[in-house]
Amino acid sequence: DIVMTQSPDSLAVSLGERATINCKSSQSVLYSSNNKSYLAWHQQKPGQPPKLLISWASIRESGVPDRFSGSGSGTDFTLTISSLQAEDVAVYCCQQYYTTPSFGQGTKLEIK
Amino acid sequence: QVHLVQSGAEVKKPGASVKVSCKASGYTFTNYGIGWVRQVPGQGLEWMGWVTGYNGNTNYAPKFQDRVTLTTDTSTSTAYMEVRSLTSDDTAVYYCARSSLSQVGLVGPWGQGTLVTVSS
Numbered sequence: 001d002i003v004m005t006q007s008p009d010s011l012a013v014s015l016g017e018r019a020t021i022n023c024k025s026s027q028s029v030l031y032s033s034n035n036k037s038y039l040a041w042h043q044q045k046p047g048q049p050p051k052l053l054i055s056w057a058s059i060r061e062s063g064v065p066d067r068f069s070g071s072g073s074g075t076d077f078t079l080t081i082s083s084l085q086a087e088d089v090a091v092y093c094c095q096q097y098y099t100t101p102s103f104g105q106g107t108k109l110e111i112k
Numbered sequence: 113q114v115h116l117v118q119s120g121a122e123v124k125k126p127g128a129s130v131k132v133s134c135k136a137s138g139y140t141f142t143n144y145g146i147g148w149v150r151q152v153p154g155q156g157l158e159w160m161g162w163v164t165g166y167n168g169n170t171n172y173a174p175k176f177q178d179r180v181t182l183t184t185d186t187s188t189s190t191a192y193m194e195v196r197s198l199t200s201d202d203t204a205v206y207y208c209a210r211s212s213l214s215q216v217g218l219v220g221p222w223g224q225g226t227l228v229t230v231s232s
Contacts, residue, residue, distance in 0.1 A: 040218060042157075049207055050149075050157065052220025061220065093157060097217025100173055101147075101159035 002026050002096050004104035012112040019081040021107045023094035028074045031098065038098035041070055041079045044106075045090045053092075054079070086111060114138040116146075116208055116223035123229045124198050131194040132226045134208030141189035142166035147211040147219040148182060148193045150204040160206075162216045163191060171216050198230045 003026040013019040029038045037057040042050040052061050054070040057077055067082045081088055089111060094104040119133040134146060148160040161172040163182035170182050181194045191208055206226045209219035 038215070038217075040220075042220070049222040049225050050209075050220075051222065052209075055218055055220075095157070095217070095219075097215055097219075101217030101219075103149075103157040103159070105156045 002029065002099055002102050004094055004096055004102055006092075006094060006104035006107050008107060009105070010108040010110065012110045013081075013084045014112045015086065016083050017112075019084050019088070019109055021079045021092050021094075021109070023072075023077040023079070023104050025075045025077075025096055029096045029098035030074045037073050037077070038096055039070075039072070039077050040095045040097065041068075042093045042095060042103075043088075043090045044093065050093065081109075084109075084111070114210060114221045116210065116221065118206075118208060118223040118226045121227040121229070123231065126199055126230055126232055128198050128230075129194060129196045130198060130228050131192055132206050132208075132228070134191040134193070134223050136165075136189045136191070136210065139210070141184075142186055143213070145211040145213055145216065146182075146184065146191035147209050147217070148180075149207045149209060149219065149222075151207065151225075152201075152204045157207075159217060159219075160193070162211055164213060165189075165191075195228075198228075200230050202228065203230045204228060 007022045039057040041054040044050040058070040091106040093106045115137045142165045145164045147162045160176045183192045209222040
């Protein structure tokens with residue numbers, strides 16, 4: 001099984017500042033034949049279901065603000081929020097779908 | 113607009129079974145699959161399995177292979193998840209989510225979730 005590990009577990013950032021969340025997989029989720037990393041990011045606001053933000057490590061879903069960006073390949077990935085807004089307070093979770101899907105433990109993002 | 117509406121909260125006794133429904137709208141049900149994910153209170157997300165919308169083919173996480181059955185009813189665009197032999201460890205919020213047919217594990221949008229409580 002692929003284990004997904006996020007860092008940090010929690011993060012407090014000032015409004016308008018950059019937030020960076022890291023995700024590491026225990027083995028590569030890069031499929032060499034298409035050069036795609038099978039990695040998604042989900043956002044879960046309090047009391048709500050998760051929301052898919054990014055797939056294929058860096059492709060934003062329709063309607064997701066462009067302050068959200070994903071990067072990385074292979075085993076190391078990053079979700080960046082370029083300018084934190086109040087509505088971005090949530091738990092962010094990475095997920096691999098290269099094999100039997102698995103999720104990271106989540107990173108709780110708060111306002112400083 | 114894609115919308116997945118799940119059935120309401122359930123309270124079950126240990127050893128019982130539970131069946132959760134997930135009604136899809138806003139897209140062609142048979143062109144996608146439905147994935148099921150659970151979240152134990154205070155813990156992370158756990159993928160349980162996937163079922164196609166058009167022929168009912170399934171793919172289960174090994175942990176749930178023996179106790180979970182996923183089905184669909186194309187006439188009503190509804191997916192179902194049944195969990196048998198419930199224990200207190202199965203107390204969780206269960207989510208359905210639309211899934212690509214080609215990428216089984218890529219899930220989203222999500223349903224609102226169904227809380228299943230197992231208690232004697």
